[in-house]
Amino acid sequence: MQADFFAKKRRNSFIYFALLIFLTWGAITVTEYDVIKGFTSIPKAVEWTFSNFYPNEKAMTKLPDILKTLVETVLVSIAATTVAALFALLCAILGSNTTGINGIFSSFSRAVAALFRNIDVAAWSMILLFSFGQNVLTGYFALFFGTFGFLTRAFMESIDEVSQSSVEALRATGAGYFPIIFQSVIPASMPQLLSWILFMVETNIRHATLIGILTGTGIGFLFSLYYKSLNYSSASLVVIVIVAAILIIEYISNYVRRVIL
Amino acid sequence: MGWGWDESIRAVNDKAGNKAGQIHNKPIRTKPFNKASFVIQITLLTLVALTLYGFSSFDYKDVHFFEAAYNSLVTVKTMFLEPHFQHFTFAGALKQVIVTLGLAFLTTLFGAVIALFLGLLAARNLSSNTVSVMIKGMVAFIRGVPTVLWVLIFAVAAGLGSVAAVIGMTFHSVGYLIKAYSESFEELDKDVVEALKASGANWWQIVFQAVIPSSITYLISWTFMRFEINFAVAVAMGAAAGAGGIGFDMFMASAFYYDVREIGVITYFILAFAIALEILATRMKRKLRAAE
Numbered sequence: 001m002q003a004d005f006f007a008k009k010r011r012n013s014f015i016y017f018a019l020l021i022f023l024t025w026g027a028i029t030v031t032e033y034d035v036i037k038g039f040t041s042i043p044k045a046v047e048w049t050f051s052n053f054y055p056n057e058k059a060m061t062k063l064p065d066i067l068k069t070l071v072e073t074v075l076v077s078i079a080a081t082t083v084a085a086l087f088a089l090l091c092a093i094l095g096s097n098t099t100g101i102n103g104i105f106s107s108f109s110r111a112v113a114a115l116f117r118n119i120d121v122a123a124w125s126m127i128l129l130f131s132f133g134q135n136v137l138t139g140y141f142a143l144f145f146g147t148f149g150f151l152t153r154a155f156m157e158s159i160d161e162v163s164q165s166s167v168e169a170l171r172a173t174g175a176g177y178f179p180i181i182f183q184s185v186i187p188a189s190m191p192q193l194l195s196w197i198l199f200m201v202e203t204n205i206r207h208a209t210l211i212g213i214l215t216g217t218g219i220g221f222l223f224s225l226y227y228k229s230l231n232y233s234s235a236s237l238v239v240i241v242i243v244a245a246i247l248i249i250e251y252i253s254n255y256v257r258r259v260i261l
Numbered sequence: 262m263g264w265g266w267d268e269s270i271r272a273v274n275d276k277a278g279n280k281a282g283q284i285h286n287k288p289i290r291t292k293p294f295n296k297a298s299f300v301i302q303i304t305l306l307t308l309v310a311l312t313l314y315g316f317s318s319f320d321y322k323d324v325h326f327f328e329a330a331y332n333s334l335v336t337v338k339t340m341f342l343e344p345h346f347q348h349f350t351f352a353g354a355l356k357q358v359i360v361t362l363g364l365a366f367l368t369t370l371f372g373a374v375i376a377l378f379l380g381l382l383a384a385r386n387l388s389s390n391t392v393s394v395m396i397k398g399m400v401a402f403i404r405g406v407p408t409v410l411w412v413l414i415f416a417v418a419a420g421l422g423s424v425a426a427v428i429g430m431t432f433h434s435v436g437y438l439i440k441a442y443s444e445s446f447e448e449l450d451k452d453v454v455e456a457l458k459a460s461g462a463n464w465w466q467i468v469f470q471a472v473i474p475s476s477i478t479y480l481i482s483w484t485f486m487r488f489e490i491n492f493a494v495a496v497a498m499g500a501a502a503g504a505g506g507i508g509f510d511m512f513m514a515s516a517f518y519y520d521v522r523e524i525g526v527i528t529y530f531i532l533a534f535a536i537a538l539e540i541l542a543t544r545m546k547r548k549l550r551a552a553e
Contacts, residue, residue: 024370027363030356031423031505038428041419045428048418075315082312118535120493122500122508123528126515127340131332136319141333194301197308209407213501214512220409227413239414243405250401259300 055237062234063241066222070241073218074249076136077204080143085155085197088113088148089186092155098164099185109152116149121207125214134216142211143204151196158192159185191260198253205246336521344525348518349510358530361499361506365491367427372434372491373484379435380442381468386454387446396439403436408494412502426504430494434487441483445476478549485545489538496531507531 028035093099095109124142132138163185170180186193212220219242226235349357382388383396412429419425449472457467473480499508507527514523 020370023366027366027370030360031363031367031427033363033367033423033427037419037424041415041424041428045415045418049414053414072319075311075318078308079312079315082308115532118532118539119528120496120531122497123511123524123531126500126511126524127336127521128333129515130336130519130521131329132324133329135322135324137321137324137326137329140319190301191297194304198304201308206407210409210497210501213409223410223413232417239406239410242407242410243402246405247401250405256300256304260297260304 052232053236054233055240056233059231059233059237063237066219066234066238066241069219069222070245072136073139073208073212073220074205074245076140076218077143077208078201080140081147081151081197081200081204084144084147085151085193085200088151088155089193091148091152092159093181093185095152096156096159098160098167099181110156113149113152113156116145117153118149119145121146121211122214125211129215136217138215139208139211139217142215143207146207147200147204151200154196155189155193158189158196162189162192195257195261198256202246202249202253205242205249209242340521340525340528342525343522344529345522346526347520347523348514354507354510354526354530357505357507357510358534361495361508362492362534364423364426364430364495364498364504364506365488368430368434368491368495369484369488371427371431372438372487373480375431376435376438376442377480380439380446381472383439383443384446384472385443386449386451387464387468387472393443400436400439403432406432408433409498409501412498412504416502421503423505426495426498426502429502430491430498433494434491437487437490438483441487442476442480445479445483446472448479449475482542482546482549485542489535489542492535492538 027033091109091113094101095106095113097106100106121142124145125138128138128141132141166184166188167180170184175183208218209220209223212218212222213224214220216224219238223235223238223242226232226238346354379396383393383400385393408430411432412426415429416422416425419428453471453475454467457471462470495504495506496508496511498504499506499510500512501508503509507530511524511527511531514520514527
């Protein structure tokens with residue numbers, strides 16, 4: 001039987017491998033991906049980066065402007081996250097299994113969260129661009145909706161995970177709904193909730209760049225402006241500034257996470 | 262979708278386990294000074310302060326907020342309730358979604374192959390400390406540059422299109438998967454590696470006979486999760502960086518044709534595929550867990 005086992009195993013791996021090759025071939029065909037160009041473009045891109053894509057003196061004169069836009073983008077990301085977190089907390093408390101009011105509302109808020117989460121930031125940007133125009137609020141709301149959807153799901157799971165037993169205990173002692181929420185559920189799940197919020201701030205700064213390019217706001221717009229006018233040295237400065245901001249925020253939130261969790 | 266859901270679950274859960282244990286062991290004090298709660302308060306205050314400062318400092322350019330909000334609602338209503346096909350057909354949209362899926366697939370495949378090797382080198386139990394730290398530092402840098410910028414940087418060398426998109430998107434996939442893979446590898450029992458080493462197996466034999474077979478289920482489920490994320494990323498790149506696929510159609514519908522109803526159709530297509538992928542991923546995870 002052992003020979004059979006190995007033969008079967010080999011046959012299975014062969015089938016999976018063939019399937020993978022077939023899918024790859026299919027993907028290459030539909031996307032019109034040029035494999036050779038794919039390989040040659042990497043050294044070309046590296047060469048180009050080293051010869052053009054670094055800030056020069058002229059770009060440095062734009063640094064104040066760039067930093068000002070960066071600060072705005074970071075603030076938009078943070079503001080969108082905190083306000084979305086507030087709404088998400090409300091929705092999560094009303095909709096979670098432990099603290100929810102009733103089944104209908106619970107499924108309703110889950111469905112809303114899923115909808116908001118699954119409509120891409122890109123789609124939100126387009127929708128909002130129609131009515132808000134090239135405004136800081138376009139980026140703000142695009143981030144807000146996605147964040148709201150994500151945090152609602154995350155908060156629900158955290159609340160269910162942390163507070164199931166304490167809610168039961170408090171209910172048994174006759175505590176009312178609001179004391180249970182404010183004395184037990186929120187304090188107990190706070191570290192987790194904060195950890196999610198910090199994660200979302202990091203993510204939103206990345207998304208803000210993309211949204212900026214789509215809607216013409218913030219640091220993303222500045223990048224695409226320089227990029228499209230072939231001012232690569234200024235564009236590279238924007239990239240460096242974004243990377244620095246993201247790394248600093250990641251460092252801070254990792255520190256906070258280490259302390260609170 | 263696209264928000265690094267599972268990755269962050271791990272980040273949060275890693276430490277959550279410790280916490281529950283600690284609570285019960287501590288004696289009950291009414292109001293102790295506690296570094297954790299102090300940091301929580303400071304962080305919350307900072308976030309609120311920055312939010313308020315942000316709202317006061319934004320340049321709103323006299324936008325009529327309520328009017329614009331109302332218009333957005335109307336737009337959303339038209340979009341979802343009156344979708345129609347204008348510049349392409351049902352089959353055309355389906356083809357574009359498949360192109361987007363293809364981009365996501367290629368990205369995931371390249372990312373997985375590269376991350377498999379780098380993940381082995383980044384796993385502390387299979388490589389030296391220096392190499393592991395170096396690779397993890399590189400991953401931090403890669404993740405610092407937003408995907409759209411990677412794509413646009415490569416677009417200069419390769420031209421706008423699928424090549425730049427796939428290579429640009431591969432960076433974040435590699436970063437994400439290296440982290441996921443190396444953590445799965447690190448879970449491998451130390452004794453297994455030691456036993457194989459003692460019996461004279463070389464590094465490759467250890468990797469292919471012990472490390473990969475024992476972590477294959479995790480590898481597959483992480484890779485599929487990344488595929489799910491890459492689908493969303495590919496949509497966004499189509500819109501922002503001319504990568505083609507359904508995202509590009511969305512960009513055209515909104516930026517050139519100003520056709521809200523067509524965006525509605527496209528959003529429905531994306532939603533349908535995204536939800537299908539999510540269901541598939543959940544099924545697969547359950548199956549893999551059952552197989553273990």
